[in-house]
Amino acid sequence: MTKNEVFEYGERIARNVTTITLILAILKFIVAYYTHSVSILADSYHSFADLIPISAAWIGLRIAQRPRSEKFPYGYYKAENLAAFIASIFIFLLAYEIITKSISTFSSKNTVEHSIAGLILTAIFVLISYILYIYQLKAAKISNSQALMANARETKMDIFSSIAVFIGFFGSSMGYPWIGGIVGFLIAILVIHAGYQSIRDSVLSLMDAGLPKEDIEKIRKIILSTPRVREVKKIYTRRSGPFIMVEVEISVPEKLNVKQAHEIASEVEKRIMQIKQVDHAFVHVEPPTKSRKIIAIPVNKDHSPSPTFGSAPYFEIYQVEKDEKKLIKTVKNPGANLEKKRGVKAALFLIEQGVDEVHTKNIGEDSKKILEDAGIKIKFK
Known part of the structure; x- marks a missing residue:
């Protein structure tokens, strides 16, 4: 994928997930109102909280597609990180709302209504959350979007929170509404954890933290x-x-x-x-600071020094550092069996091997010039 294709793909996924999450949050809210379940109501707030980071990702991915400018020579890529950071702040506020709703259940004597329908719908919410998680995880890996990956992690926790809601709803239907309150607290913890992960990742990127x-x-x-x-x-x-x-x-x-x-x-x-x-x-080049060099020696099949350079069947490659000589490898000479230009082929091959010096008894002028032009020193031994 090109850069534009990556952003367009990520934006499309974010838009789709935003729509699905909004519908899911509304459905949960309706079910909570219909069944009088505090745990489902808390879960609906959780889903509404999910809308903030994924919407921010949508906006950020759209802004990030803008071409580089004189003012932003590295592009607008960090717009996604900034959007995720701002969105994370609102997640903590929604966690507070869930906690206050959960506290009210401990003094409430109301039980849930339409328990069978509520249990079935809650199970459906678990399935939808799982499908949404797989969808986002795949998209996040393809686009490498930090915001999409963060939201995929959040959706993964939605699966567990929906399971917890199912348990809480069942308890409330049995006449123990305080179970729904406890589940609400658990969901609040998940929301806070998701907010922490999102804000941590976005801050690290905004602060230019290095890779692992x-x-x-x-x-x-x-x-x-x-x-x-x-x-x-x-x-x-x-x-x-x-x-x-x-x-x-x-x-x-x-x-x-x-x-x-x-x-x-x-x-x-x-x-x-x-x-x-x-x-x-960006690559900056400097002269070497270590007294290390790579030496190539043409040898025969029995590893004795070859009298010629181009027709030698093998080259022994040594690393010399602090007067210590160590054999790294023995390689075949790709020019040994050629009818012409054997030395030229061998010289080009040694350049690719990163050789600093060649120790040989004899070498042709063309091969010698190629090596010297590449900065390789030749010693006759």
């Missing part, structure tokens, strides 16, 4: 897999709406010219941008 350590390590591995990258010094990440912004500092061999360093940085940016949800990647 495991995600940072995945990005680090992708960068280090890029040829000629010696070290990843720093990785900065932050979320903006459903997207991720990444800025990194890397080191490359110091003998590279500006053009070569720029090509490596562009390749790193390209690889980072292939990560799902990444919308922006």
